[in-house]
Amino acid sequence: MKVHVVGGGLAGSEITYRLAKKGVHVILHEMRPKIQTPVHRTGYFAELVCSNSLKSEDITNGAGLLKAEMRSVGSLILEVAEEVRIPAGKALAVDRNEFARRITDRIKSMENVEIHVEEVKKIELGEDEIWIVATGPMTSQSLLNNLSKKIGRFLNFIDAVSPILYSDSIDLSKVFIADRYGVGKGDHLNCPLNEKEYDRLWKALIEAEVVEFKEFEKHKLFERCMPIEEIARSGKDAMRYGPLRPVGIVDPRTGKEPYAVVQLRRDNLEGTLYNIVGFQTRMKWREQKRIIRLIPGLENAEIARYGVMHVNVYLNSPKVLDRFLRLKKDDRIFFAGQITGVEGYLESAASGIYVATNI
Ligand SMILES: Cc1cc2nc3c(=O)[nH]c(=O)nc-3n(C[C@H](O)[C@H](O)[C@H](O)COP(=O)(O)OP(=O)(O)OC[C@H]3O[C@@H](n4cnc5c(N)ncnc54)[C@H](O)[C@@H]3O)c2cc1C
Numbered sequence: 001m002k003v004h005v006v007g008g009g010l011a012g013s014e015i016t017y018r019l020a021k022k023g024v025h026v027i028l029h030e031m032r033p034k035i036q037t038p039v040h041r042t043g044y045f046a047e048l049v050c051s052n053s054l055k056s057e058d059i060t061n062g063a064g065l066l067k068a069e070m071r072s073v074g075s076l077i078l079e080v081a082e083e084v085r086i087p088a089g090k091a092l093a094v095d096r097n098e099f100a101r102r103i104t105d106r107i108k109s110m111e112n113v114e115i116h117v118e119e120v121k122k123i124e125l126g127e128d129e130i131w132i133v134a135t136g137p138m139t140s141q142s143l144l145n146n147l148s149k150k151i152g153r154f155l156n157f158i159d160a161v162s163p164i165l166y167s168d169s170i171d172l173s174k175v176f177i178a179d180r181y182g183v184g185k186g187d188h189l190n191c192p193l194n195e196k197e198y199d200r201l202w203k204a205l206i207e208a209e210v211v212e213f214k215e216f217e218k219h220k221l222f223e224r225c226m227p228i229e230e231i232a233r234s235g236k237d238a239m240r241y242g243p244l245r246p247v248g249i250v251d252p253r254t255g256k257e258p259y260a261v262v263q264l265r266r267d268n269l270e271g272t273l274y275n276i277v278g279f280q281t282r283m284k285w286r287e288q289k290r291i292i293r294l295i296p297g298l299e300n301a302e303i304a305r306y307g308v309m310h311v312n313v314y315l316n317s318p319k320v321l322d323r324f325l326r327l328k329k330d331d332r333i334f335f336a337g338q339i340t341g342v343e344g345y346l347e348s349a350a351s352g353i354y355v356a357t358n359i
Helices: 010-019 062-072 075-084 098-106 141-151 195-207 215-217 228-233 285-293 347-356
Strands: 002-006 023-029 053-056 090-095 114-119 129-133 155-160 162-166 188-193 261-267 275-278 302-305 308-312 333-334
Touching: 002 010, 002 302, 010 023, 010 075, 010 098, 010 347, 053 062, 053 075, 053 275, 053 347, 062 075, 062 347, 075 090, 075 098, 075 347, 098 114, 098 308, 195 228, 195 285
Parallel strands: 002 023, 002 129, 023 114, 129 333
Antiparallel strands: 053 090, 155 308, 162 275, 162 302, 188 261, 261 275
């Protein structure tokens, strides 16, 4: 039996690794770096497109529990995450580049894995073959069109990415190191805002020029990844009770919680990059630069990667898939990862483990 895996993302990497380890011949089709998706930047497998966090390690919440379960069955993603872990309080954050590079190397070095760098435009089932589609929220249009003919319309929602800054452009005399409620080892940089600075930022955000992409207006924004300017528009204090909430973050210079805080989280092992926590946006690039520079400590910030926003597609899974995530119409075709309707790096990887276990 041959298994074709389409997409070397979080799910596709777990699947390929697990099946190849079991001795199955796997053909992994990944279109990058030949063709990039709108959010991926590298040719590596398992690229993290936005935050570098795989969420909480706390076993009393869903993400922590899921990690414990995945570790118990030998998750590649979590094994590598541990190797390239960077401090982030209770969360499991990684050096994104090193993470994806090591996963790619691990998969490429496996004996039973054949890698085809190509866009799969349609599924062509051969004798004694299984196909697993793990093409994620940015599935290429040709494949989407082809699959739609077979299984009907895809559903969708909107998601956004936060900007990443070069750390040497951050004014360290204005920011302070602290973790919320003191949990962590000083893993975050914090830009404190007083009321006047907060008001100025809020006004700039509600007036900011955004990318008007007509398609977006028809879609629903994903609540947990709401663009910062949309949060600002929902009310003056919304950011202070959302991503800019100061609760539990004490400025050691004043001994007090500031009026509001913009948190920066380390994005790589060397500490040369920081992402702005909860600052996903669809502002135009020049606006991002202008508005980020209104934040104390970021007056000269240089942006390594701008925030962007995209439509995510997924299947109406209960309608078209069975409980093993196989097509009801054709049990030789499986789906895994975010295309099945799960959301997040960790959750997509877990769904890859689930599918691989059932083959
Ligand atoms: C803008 C944005 C921000 C996000 N932010 C976060 C976040 O902060 N935290 C979080 O946990 N999750 C976040 N997510 C969700 C997360 O990225 C996904 O849940 C996860 O990557 C899905 O894993 P996957 O393996 O299903 O798909 P992906 O990781 O996207 O992998 C799919 C792979 O398939 C390839 N591919 C697509 N079409 C084809 C084709 N036709 N032929 C060959 N290859 C193809 C792609 O190149 C890609 O490598 C975000 C998603 C988006 C779009």
